[in-house]
Amino acid sequence: MVSIVSHGTLVKRQCGHRARLALSPAEALRTDGQAHAARTMWNLLHAWWQMMPKEKRTLAHADAAVRQARKDIDFLAVLPAQAAQAVLKTYFQAWKNCWDGRAGAPNFKGRFRTVMSVDVPQGRDLNIVRVHRRWGMVNIPKVGRLRFRWTKDLPVGKHANAENRITGARLVKDALGWHIAFRVQSVEVKPEPHQGPEVGIDVGVTVPIALSDGERYEHAEWLTEKEKARLVHLERRAARRKQHRKPGERTSRRLHRTYDQIAGLRAKAKRRALDWQHRTTTAIARTYGTVVVEALTITNMVKSARGTIEEPGKNVAQKSGLNRSISREAWGRTVTMLTYKTARLGGTLHKVPAPGTSQRCSACGFTAPGNRESQAVFVCKNPDCGWSGNADHNAARNVLHLYRMGLALVPAAGRAVVRRAKHVKPVAAR
Numbered sequence: 001m002v003s004i005v006s007h008g009t010l011v012k013r014q015c016g017h018r019a020r021l022a023l024s025p026a027e028a029l030r031t032d033g034q035a036h037a038a039r040t041m042w043n044l045l046h047a048w049w050q051m052m053p054k055e056k057r058t059l060a061h062a063d064a065a066v067r068q069a070r071k072d073i074d075f076l077a078v079l080p081a082q083a084a085q086a087v088l089k090t091y092f093q094a095w096k097n098c099w100d101g102r103a104g105a106p107n108f109k110g111r112f113r114t115v116m117s118v119d120v121p122q123g124r125d126l127n128i129v130r131v132h133r134r135w136g137m138v139n140i141p142k143v144g145r146l147r148f149r150w151t152k153d154l155p156v157g158k159h160a161n162a163e164n165r166i167t168g169a170r171l172v173k174d175a176l177g178w179h180i181a182f183r184v185q186s187v188e189v190k191p192e193p194h195q196g197p198e199v200g201i202d203v204g205v206t207v208p209i210a211l212s213d214g215e216r217y218e219h220a221e222w223l224t225e226k227e228k229a230r231l232v233h234l235e236r237r238a239a240r241r242k243q244h245r246k247p248g249e250r251t252s253r254r255l256h257r258t259y260d261q262i263a264g265l266r267a268k269a270k271r272r273a274l275d276w277q278h279r280t281t282t283a284i285a286r287t288y289g290t291v292v293v294e295a296l297t298i299t300n301m302v303k304s305a306r307g308t309i310e311e312p313g314k315n316v317a318q319k320s321g322l323n324r325s326i327s328r329e330a331w332g333r334t335v336t337m338l339t340y341k342t343a344r345l346g347g348t349l350h351k352v353p354a355p356g357t358s359q360r361c362s363a364c365g366f367t368a369p370g371n372r373e374s375q376a377v378f379v380c381k382n383p384d385c386g387w388s389g390n391a392d393h394n395a396a397r398n399v400l401h402l403y404r405m406g407l408a409l410v411p412a413a414g415r416a417v418v419r420r421a422k423h424v425k426p427v428a429a430r
């Protein structure tokens, strides 16, 4: 029996946990089959939706159509009824997201462009048991009992109760094979406000993450020299095989295999980057009470660099290099991680408008385009100041300064507005 001694309010928390599955070839085939059936179900639903008059596009009608399809089409039977219901739910949610302006309209899912996945919406079907220090077992309907890597203590067995439990899971396939993502629900005591210091963070060009107090988080290349050489080799091989393919000819098995190997190496790099991001953001959220980041609109930056054919963008080469590094560092994901990690530890995350942070001197406030001598070096051109240092460190200090000036953005009515706090004395950043 788990009892929570409460000093404060309890908060419900939903989070995900992803683990690697170890499947036999037969199990992998069955899971593939279910994923293909789930995709077909989606496509049938979409066709049904487009065909139906507006007043008949209801959940009840769609549900009847799904049941009929499962009876009529043999291979859809491999998909458990609950998973088919999950497809229906996701499809209707996709339309809701579209109508609320969060996403584009749902469309047909292609065989090779879609992430393979199967939903297990009922947590009680899973019957999770830890069988070894490193392994757990999970039940997947119509696939069997599967082994997964146990890397985190999950609320199962005697640790589970009405508040702390697994509410469902989703099987997802990437280039490294099948994984399982558990939906974990827990109830925690609301954390005390974090007493740690304030810090500004800059998305680095030369340093991946630079903090206003001089701390910096760096990482090695995601792939070793050997792996990089292999990636280049595989890419050349793929290009060569593609070149020799006659028009209209199907992609050969050998070329598909090479594509899979390339995707595997890229997935490995991504997984290492994700691990680094998780460790870094956890360290930051533990140390600081107030975290300030730049409000960057990454999609806009990527768009503006390339420009159009009539109006090519300025500094294309320079910007595309920066964009590449932004995408590689996946700044958006870092901010998402920081948001929930700071909230969990009682801290807060603030966003400030970005312009000028790289050109302003953080010591005297003098702003000039020439201040940033190179990507790495910042030297203040104000004759009375002459402060010099790492350019990313300088920008991080500016980010913190903007927050202290009361320029933090607060989301209101779906868009960001600038709030100016009154009676805030400008303080020089540390």
Ligand SMILES: [Zn+2]
Pocket (backbone or CB within 6 Å): 361, 362, 363, 364, 365, 366, 380, 381, 382, 385, 386, 387
């Ligand atoms: Zn200066």
